[in-house]
Amino acid sequence: MAPAFIRPFAAADLPAAARLLAQRHRRHRRTSPLLSPRYEDEATTLAEVSNAWETEGASGCVALDGDEVVGYLLGAPKTSTVWGPNIWVEAAGMATRDPETMRDLYGTAATRWYDEGKTAHYALIPSDDVALIDAWFRLGFGAQHAHAVMTPPTEPPVVPGGLAVRRAGRRDLDALAELDLALPAHQGLSPVFSAGPVGTLEEARQEWEEDIDSDYYASFVAERNGQVIGAAVGCPLEKSSTHQGLSRPEHSAILGFAAVFPDARGSGAGQALGRAVGRWAADEGFETLVTDWRVTNLLSSRTWPKLGYRQTFLRVHRHLGY
Ligand SMILES: CC(C)(COP(=O)(O)OP(=O)(O)OC[C@H]1O[C@@H](n2cnc3c(N)ncnc32)[C@H](O)[C@@H]1OP(=O)(O)O)[C@@H](O)C(=O)NCCC(=O)NCCS
Known part of the structure; x- marks a missing residue:
């Protein structure tokens, strides 16, 4: 040609x-x-x-x-x-x-x-x-970030033995603030190297104070032996600035945040939390559920597809001059 x-x-x-x-x-x-x-x-x-x-x-x-x-x-x-x-x-x-x-x-x-x-x-x-x-x-260019979508699951969320998942409340604010920092801490490590600005524990707690009673956010925590080990948040996609334009499905919610403390990862808490957000989205009548992840995040890039998320858009990037 x-x-x-x-x-x-x-x-x-x-x-x-x-x-x-x-x-x-x-x-x-x-x-x-x-x-x-x-x-x-x-x-x-x-x-x-x-x-x-x-x-x-x-x-x-x-x-x-x-x-x-x-x-x-x-x-x-x-x-x-x-x-x-x-x-x-x-x-x-x-x-x-x-x-x-x-x-x-x-x-x-x-x-x-x-x-x-x-x-x-x-x-x-x-x-x-x-x-x-x-x-x-x-x-x-190389792959940097994946956007994905799924249909919210209608079956009851499966929670592995020894774990419990429930809606988050004010008594969880300290753990939620710590988990808020666990995400950028992980994103700053190899091979992600993509932390962005990391706030303080006080700032994270303040934000949770403001959001915990909001009607928009559906926040869940996972517990093991009565201790909070992880959290996830769902909300209507219209509240998020991500997944804009052609990458935005209709009537969608978003799994907007998830983190499990490092020593509790790999025991099924993350998926149980993701499923709880999925079930919330189904109960609220959302037709689609989106999320996104750094493709270099070895944890989230392996966890979310297991829940049924399928990629829609891939972000690639290149830094010139080297
Ligand atoms: C992502 C995160 C929330 C998942 O929670 P988790 O409790 O670790 O996840 P789970 O144990 O439920 O599931 C992890 C899955 O990944 C799989 N996995 C882990 N390492 C793997 C590997 N090397 N190869 C293949 N699969 C792997 C596990 O086997 C498991 O799947 P399985 O249950 O089918 O075996 C958690 O790892 C985390 O907090 N990561 C740091 C913060 C973060 O990345 N947040 C999400 C931003 S998008």
Whole structure:
């Protein structure tokens, strides 16, 4: 196939990009039917691509076959410093007929991003698109983060012998605050190396004080011999800033937090807590349940798929210059 002609993205490209994105989503839903059918419609994807294009600092490219747009790539920076001097390609930020063309699109778009000093690049790719993921891998990207979805389970949650799982209450605030710090402590270790800013125990306790009685959060603790060893929190996905746009299923809840103290891991508490959140979501009438994890987190990346979560999007990343 002849190399595509690449030029900068312009506002006039939005309808063609929306068409390609709707086609991508239709293919994606064949393997991930729990994703929202709304984005199979070009009018809906037009709003999503327009949003990506209108984000401050956005830029990107289109690939042309003759006059026809056959691929596009759009990225924009996030202001949070945790991502470095970054460019993000969000769920509506790319679609292409030929996966190989994505390498040409990135080659041109990244020239500008690099010139602007944006050297930490992130891109969200449909997990089922093996050829597209391979194209990104051959651009020097590696897998960083997985988004996943499942149908909330309707069967009673199984709790292994010796453990009990119950709703969390005020008497658990100290343990909950400690567990809040156990998550970033683990994410800071090898091979995740991804802690982000870690708050203090007092700050964590204060946050739990504010949230424990909230109607939005369903918090559970696991106990062994009367001691709290782990916790998990579910909430409506609309309360979360994650899983935006095409990665957001309809009527969804999220398993938004889970941690088990290090010496109690591997005994079934994490899965029991995850199942309790799942059952809560089913009882509340949510049709889908999402979660996400660092693919380098050896614990969560092995635990959540066992509960039935199936990947929808894979975030890849690359730090330029080394
Ligand atoms: C993730 C976490 C909550 C899971 O809780 P847990 O109590 O350790 O998990 P469980 O014991 O219920 O299940 C762990 C599963 O992973 C499996 N597992 C563990 N190590 C494994 C390995 N090396 N290879 C394959 N599977 C492995 C276990 O076998 C178990 O599955 P099984 O019961 O079918 O055998 C807990 O490990 C934790 O707190 N991790 C640190 C914080 C964190 O990562 N939070 C989640 C962020 S998304």
